[in-house]
Amino acid sequence: MENLSRTPHLKLQEMCDCYLETDFSKQLTAMGSSKNTDLMEDGYKYLALALLQATTEQAQKLSFAKEDGSITVTVTKGNQSIDLPAPSPELLEVATGVVRDITHLEGENGKSPLVLGLKNGQLDLLVEIKKDGLKEYLTITFQQSEEMAASEKPSGAAINAPPADEPIHWKCGNCNFTFTASSLPEQCPGCGEKCDFLNITCYTPECGGPGNIDPRLA
Incomplete structure (x- = not known):
């Protein structure tokens, strides 16, 4: 598709x-x-x-x-x-x-x-x-994060992991389906395809902070 x-x-x-x-x-x-x-x-x-x-x-x-x-x-x-x-x-x-x-x-x-x-x-x-x-x-x-990713890639890149108690909102790059998950699935729950997903979680006070969707990205 x-x-x-x-x-x-x-x-x-x-x-x-x-x-x-x-x-x-x-x-x-x-x-x-x-x-x-x-x-x-x-x-x-x-x-x-x-x-x-x-x-x-x-x-x-x-x-x-x-x-x-x-x-x-x-x-x-x-x-x-x-x-x-x-x-x-x-x-x-x-x-x-x-x-x-x-x-x-x-x-x-x-x-x-x-x-x-x-x-x-x-x-x-x-x-x-x-x-x-x-x-x-x-x-x-x-920005510093209290919790770092549990695993690192062979290159040594240290990527900040999102806090475990905060929901992450994702949008499918194929069908635009949005969903909440702590880790990404292999396939989109909406279209069933293997897709790229965009993190659309809000991280600023203007859109309500974590737990909400950033309308600029949705």
């Missing part, structure tokens, strides 16, 4: 899941030395790999900075900083656009929470976009 509802949020989650068991650093380095054949697809891929690499480093922040065409990408943990292979200006523009589409951030400055539901848990993030003169910043802060 053709999937007509792959939102930017779902696409990014799919890309993270796709590369979850790969060598993120090696993939990022390869992207920097190869020509982009599909700019939009590569933008999603770079953003997913950078997020996964940051989780491997157990970073508090993933920062993108652009000034006069020069781009730096840094993961920060405490007082330590590690530089990642930087994307081209075109790839960074796509990645920033993806973040804007998902979070509905408009204008030159803004903040918004972002939750990515992955195969082995979820990433709880805070996104900030800022422009200061000729300098542009995209900063992604990794």
